[in-house]
Amino acid sequence: KIATNMSARPLHIVTPCKHSRPISKTSGFEVWMKLENCQPSGSFKTRGIGHMCLKNKDSPRFVCSSGGNAGLAAAYAGKQLGVPVTIFVPLTTTNLVIEKLKDEGADVVRGGAAWDECNQNALKFVEESGSVYIPPFEHPLIWEGNSSVIAELDSRPDLVICSVGGGGLMCGVVEGLKKRNWDNVPVLAVETHGANSLYQAVQAGKQVTLPAITSIAITLGAKTIGKQAFELTKTHPIIPCLVSDEDVVKTISSFLDDEKILVEPACAASIAVLYNGKLKQLVASNPLLANVKKVVLIVCGGSGVTIDMLNGWKEKFNV
Template sequence: MTLHIETPLIESCTMSVTSGRSVWLKLDALQPSGSFKIRGIGYACETCLSRGARRFISSSGGNAGLAVAYAGRRLGVPVTVVVPETTTERAKELLQLEKAQVIVHGTSWQEANAFAQSLIDVSDAFLHPFDDPLLWQGHATLIDEVFRSGLKPDAVVLSVGGGGLLSGVIEGLHRNGWSDIPVLAVETMGAASFNSAVRAGHTVELEQITSIATSLGAKRVCEQAFQWSKDHPVRSVVVSDQSALSACERFLDDHRILVEPACGASLAVVYENSPELKSFSNILVVVCGGATSTVDQIRVGEKSR
C-alpha cells in the first residue's frame, strides 16, 4: 500500500500555445493531502511505523504537516503538529480535520520546530518537511510515473523551497536513466535560498523571508539540493511574487485547479515564456499543489503587490 496516488500527466493546450512548445503537467496538486509532500512523507511514515514509531511529530502548518496528519490518520498513528502563531486558521482547520493534535507555539517556524523537537520521546518519529533521504526516495516516484508513461521531457520545471522536491526529482531522474535531463529550479524573490547557495558556492541562510510564497520560505536549502546543483544540470530561476500570483489565477482559469504561489512560481516561467526555456521543445512542469491556498489569498496578495 502507498499513501500517495499516481497523479494525472496531461498536456496543457493553453500553456503549450502560450509558450510555443509542448507543456506537460504532472498534477500532484491532486494528491489526497493537497500536494506532492505525501509521496515522501507517506513513505517516511510507513518506514517509521515499521521501525516501531507510535506517534508522528511535525512542525509544519503547511503542506508537510498536512501530509503527516493524513498519513497518520490512514495508518492509525496519532499525530502532533506544532505550528507558529502565524499559521492561518485555514491550515489549522485542515490539520484538525485530519485528526491531528495542533499545538500553537512561537512566532516563527524555527521556534515551533524547536518546541516540536522537545516533545520527541523514544517511541516518536519526527518528520522533517524536506531534509530526509526517505522523503527524497518517496518524491522520486513522481518521475517513476512519468517514465512509465513513455514521455521523456527535454527539461523539468519545478519549485524549490527547502529542496526536498528538487532532491527527489533528480533522484528519480537518475534511477530511471535520465541523468541528462536538466531541471529548472524556480523560486520567488525574497525566498531564494537555493539561488543564493548557487551564487555563493555553498548553502547560506537568508536573513528573512519576504516573499508571499511562504511554502518556499526555507531560510537555508538542504545540503543535498545544493550538492545536486553540482552533480546534475540544474538551472536556478527567480521570479517575482506578482508573476507567481498571476500564474495561479491563469492556471485556475485554464485548468480549474487552485495552487499556492509557491507552485505558481514554476507556472510563471511557462506563462511568461521565460528565456530559460528557449532551448527546450518538450517540458514537464511539476504542479506541486498547495492545500491551504484560497482564491481570496491569491487575490489579496495581488492587490498588495
C-alpha cells in the same frame, strides 16, 4: 486504520500527467502537467512523507514541523496508519491550514516565527517524548518517496520544472531521473524573490541562511536550503530561477482560468516561468536548455489558498 494486508501499499496515488494546450500555446513549449494537487493531502508531500511514515508505521507518534503541506501529509498518513500526529507550525501558518490539520486529527502547536525555529521546537519535543520525527524535506526516505513522481512518467522529458522550498521535491525529482537513466535531463528549480535560499546558496557556493522570508509564497519558507539539495546542484544540471510575487499572483489567476485549478503561491512559482516568458529567455541563453521542447511541469499543489486570498493578493499587487 489500514488493514494489515494493505499496510505496505503506498499512501500516495498515481496522478495524471495532462497535456496543457493553453500553457503550451502561451509558452511555446510542449507542456505536460504532473498534477500533484490531486494527492490525498493536496500536494506532492504525500509521496515522500507518506513513504517515510509507512516505513515507521509502528511508531508511537509522528512529529512534523511544517508551514502546512508537509504537516497535512503527515497528518493524513498518521490517520491512515492509526498513529497519533503532532504538527509544529510557524506563526505565519493560516487558520485555513490549521483547521485542515485538526480535521485530520492532528495536534497542532504554534512553534516559531518561521519554519527553522519551529523545527527546533519540534526536535526538542521528539527528544523529550520518544516520538518519531518526520522532516518536511531533508531525509533519504522523503527523497525516495518523492522520486515516484518521475517513475510515473510515460516518456523522457527535455526538462522538469519544479518549485523549491527546502528542496525535498527537487531531490526526489533528481533521484527519480537517475533511477530511469535520465541523468542529463535538466531541472529548472524555481523560487520567489524573498524565499530564494537555493539561488543564494548557488551564488555563494555554500548554504546561506536568509534573514527572513519576505515572499507571499510562505510554504517555500525554509530560510536555509537543505544540504542534499545544495549538493545536487554540483552533480546534476539544475538551473535555479527566480520569479516575483507579482508574477506569481498573475499566474495563479491565469492558471485558474486556463486549467480550472486553484494553486497556492509556492506552486505557482514554477508555473510562472511558462507564463512570463522566463523559460524562453533561459532557453535562448543557457546551453543546457538549448534543445528543450517537451516540458514536465510538476504542479506540486498546496492547500493554503482560497479565492478570497487570491483577490487580496491581486489587490495588493494591483494585478
